[in-house]
Amino acid sequence: MKKVKADPKGVLSGSHYLDGDYAIAEGGLAAGCRFFAGYPITPSTETAERFSERIPSVGGVFIQMEDELASIAALIGAVWGGKKSMTVTSGPGFSLMMENIGLACMMETPLVIANVQRGGPSTGLPTLTGQQDMMQVRWGSHGDYKIIALSPDSPQECFDLTIEAFNLSEIYRVPTFVMTDECVGHMHEKVVIPPAEEIELVERKWYTGPKDQYLPYKNDKDMIPFMIKIGDGYRFHTTGLTHDERGYPVINAECQDVCVRHLNDKITMNADKIIRLEEDEIDNAEIIVISYGITSRVTTRAVRQARKAGIKVGTIRLITVWPFPEKRINELAKKVKAFVVPEINYGQMVLEVERCAAGQTPTVHVPHCGGWVHDPDDILKAIKEAAK
Amino acid sequence: MKKDNPTKKQNPITDLLRMDRIPHIWCPGCGIGTVLTSFAEALRKSEIDLDKVAVLSGIGCTGRVAGYVKMDSIHTTHGRAVPVATGVKLANPEMKVVVFSGDGDISGIGGNHFIHAARRNMDIMIICVNNFNYAMTGGQVAATTPKGANASTAPYGNFEYSFNLPYLAEASGATYVARWTALHLRRVTKSIQEALGKRGFSFIEVITPCVTLYARRNRLGDGLNLLKYYHEKSEIQHGADTRTVDISYQGKLIVGKFVDIDKPTFLDCMNEHLGKVLGDKYQPYGVNND
Numbered sequence: 001m002k003k004v005k006a007d008p009k010g011v012l013s014g015s016h017y018l019d020g021d022y023a024i025a026e027g028g029l030a031a032g033c034r035f036f037a038g039y040p041i042t043p044s045t046e047t048a049e050r051f052s053e054r055i056p057s058v059g060g061v062f063i064q065m066e067d068e069l070a071s072i073a074a075l076i077g078a079v080w081g082g083k084k085s086m087t088v089t090s091g092p093g094f095s096l097m098m099e100n101i102g103l104a105c106m107m108e109t110p111l112v113i114a115n116v117q118r119g120g121p122s123t124g125l126p127t128l129t130g131q132q133d134m135m136q137v138r139w140g141s142h143g144d145y146k147i148i149a150l151s152p153d154s155p156q157e158c159f160d161l162t163i164e165a166f167n168l169s170e171i172y173r174v175p176t177f178v179m180t181d182e183c184v185g186h187m188h189e190k191v192v193i194p195p196a197e198e199i200e201l202v203e204r205k206w207y208t209g210p211k212d213q214y215l216p217y218k219n220d221k222d223m224i225p226f227m228i229k230i231g232d233g234y235r236f237h238t239t240g241l242t243h244d245e246r247g248y249p250v251i252n253a254e255c256q257d258v259c260v261r262h263l264n265d266k267i268t269m270n271a272d273k274i275i276r277l278e279e280d281e282i283d284n285a286e287i288i289v290i291s292y293g294i295t296s297r298v299t300t301r302a303v304r305q306a307r308k309a310g311i312k313v314g315t316i317r318l319i320t321v322w323p324f325p326e327k328r329i330n331e332l333a334k335k336v337k338a339f340v341v342p343e344i345n346y347g348q349m350v351l352e353v354e355r356c357a358a359g360q361t362p363t364v365h366v367p368h369c370g371g372w373v374h375d376p377d378d379i380l381k382a383i384k385e386a387a388k
Numbered sequence: 389m390k391k392d393n394p395t396k397k398q399n400p401i402t403d404l405l406r407m408d409r410i411p412h413i414w415c416p417g418c419g420i421g422t423v424l425t426s427f428a429e430a431l432r433k434s435e436i437d438l439d440k441v442a443v444l445s446g447i448g449c450t451g452r453v454a455g456y457v458k459m460d461s462i463h464t465t466h467g468r469a470v471p472v473a474t475g476v477k478l479a480n481p482e483m484k485v486v487v488f489s490g491d492g493d494i495s496g497i498g499g500n501h502f503i504h505a506a507r508r509n510m511d512i513m514i515i516c517v518n519n520f521n522y523a524m525t526g527g528q529v530a531a532t533t534p535k536g537a538n539a540s541t542a543p544y545g546n547f548e549y550s551f552n553l554p555y556l557a558e559a560s561g562a563t564y565v566a567r568w569t570a571l572h573l574r575r576v577t578k579s580i581q582e583a584l585g586k587r588g589f590s591f592i593e594v595i596t597p598c599v600t601l602y603a604r605r606n607r608l609g610d611g612l613n614l615l616k617y618y619h620e621k622s623e624i625q626h627g628a629d630t631r632t633v634d635i636s637y638q639g640k641l642i643v644g645k646f647v648d649i650d651k652p653t654f655l656d657c658m659n660e661h662l663g664k665v666l667g668d669k670y671q672p673y674g675v676n677n678d
Contacts, residue, residue, distance in 0.1 A: 035475070037475065056669075070470075073464065078475035080476065080479075081480040231480045231482065232439070237454070
């Protein structure tokens with residue numbers, strides 16, 4: 001993996017007062033994103049607006065496409081054309097993107113999609129928050145594949161994790177998602193953007209060997225194939241069909257096995273390197289609250305009160321949501337009395353916690369259908385109940 | 389695998405094809421290979437640097453073209469070749485970007501992308517092979533199936549109006565619009581050559597026989613019968629008003645070059661406008677982009 005410093009042209013170094021949506025745009029520009037295709041959708045539009053304003057003087061292209069199907073399609077074309085590319089959307093647009101998220105996975109195309117989540121299903125709550133696309137991001141396109149998803153809890157993290165999303169997408173050649181929500185997206189906070197030389201980026205894994213020997217899907221030692229860009233004379237082929245090392249379609253079970261296994265294994269086998277968690281007071285905890293994004297900030301108050309009441313509560317904040325920290329949750333399930341999982345949906349990531357707890361300890365879900373964050377008292381109540 | 393015989397005369401378009409993928413999947417009598425031959429011939433004649441040509445396809449019989457050409461090629465999803473091509477062009481403005489796809493892909497599922505790329509005058513070429521039905525899936529009715537024709541999902545005959553694609557392309561903003569049939573090979577080649585030499589959104593429709601499905605269901609005979617139909621019923625009318633070129637079932641086929649105008653492309657407009665508004669802060673994009 002070749003690391004490079006950020007191009008100062010895209011980095012707005014300094015201390016700013018930004019909302020999460022703008023911070024995502026700045027993170028993208030700092031990460032070297034020079035192609036943005038998008039379609040307006042509340043509550044994510046500000047990211048696109050910021051890109052449209054900033055990118056002309058940074059040497060990139062912004063294009064507002066006709067819909068989200070086209071936005072992600074254009075991203076795929078631009079990435080194979082050699083650009084780092086991203087888009088932003090929310091629930092209904094995210095649903096439209098599912099088709100070509102599958103194509104990006106199949107063609108191992110590194111790109112970044114931010115989803116500023118709102119309440120669903122359907123048009124739902126355009127202006128109000130939700131964390132209801134957490135399973136869709138993992139499973140939304142048809143077929144078996146794996147992606148990486150991160151969940152920022154602040155505008156600062158929107159900036160930081162968008163850069164990290166670009167780096168991970170380049171390392172593993174996989175679509176990577178910044179799964180934020182309306183609250184964080186529209187929350188204004190201090191965002192510190194470091195000088196360009198302090199921002200470390202992962203360069204695309206360019207192929208440099210002889211042209212006639214290039215195989216677009218031949219795995220390197222680290223499981224990840226090398227990339228080239230359109231126009232460099234490799235005359236390569238790529239397809240959404242099940243393919244061999246040459247990128248040629250092969251329609252049989254044997255090739256499918258190799259191809260699909262690879263798309264999944266490259267994430268599963270590197271999960272330990274990808275996963276980032278924030279743990280607090282885990283060691284002697286009898287209850288562990290597992291949360292992510294805006295909900296982890298609401299959880300803080302509930303946990304503080306529970307500790308005051310004498311309950312030993314630890315917390316885990318999922319910074320990486322997918323791949324899910326299976327091993328860690330399974331290990332902790334042996335030690336704690338219960339997991340408590342608040343999230344702004346009717347039961348999504350809690351299913352993963354339950355699966356990994358594997359019956360060793362109960363999992364208490366604190367659901368919220370969206371539209372607002374939890375009342376911390378509801379989380380506190382669940383902690384107290386679980387501690388009984 | 390058979391070894392090539394060095395004494396055997398090589399087909400002139402072999403260099404442009406991925407010979408390791410031949411034989412292709414198309415049926416005997418199908419017109420897609422014919423259009424592909426014209427495309428290869430046009431590339432050869434125009435002496436264009438093949439490293440700078442990208443071919444994109446969607447899904448369907450024609451969607452397989454991207455897999456057979458020995459150039460940078462992407463076989464995308466159904467209907468999405470045009471927006472993927474937009475991304476390729478904008479990332480890499482020196483590329484000649486060609487979308488080679490079928491009528492269902494371009495005007496059915498991909499219709500919205502098609503009109504918007506034309507509206508923007510995106511500098512890409514669309515070669516649309518129109519065989520009047522969804523062939524890959526077994527001959528279903530399409531947006532181009534003439535009223536009255538039979539299709540597997542219109543077993544009592546199609547009662548919907550069909551698209552007049554040249555009219556749609558022109559109305560949406562295309563700067564080059566032509567229509568030919570699989571019989572007009574040299575004219576197809578010439579049109580592709582002209583479009584390769586132009587900047588802007590160009591659209592070339594080629595009416596082709598689908599012997600296995602459309603012709604069989606409609607009892608129109610084999611490939612030769614369809615070529616005879618093209619011969620008898622096609623009429624070259626360069627510059628024809630595209631409003632008048634719609635196709636009725638086994639009716640007259642008005643062919644020719646209908647539109648050939650020049651206007652600034654998406655990137656021209658972007659560079660001109662942003663340069664004017666932003667002044668020195670703006671560095672023209674894709675100009676001298678090596």
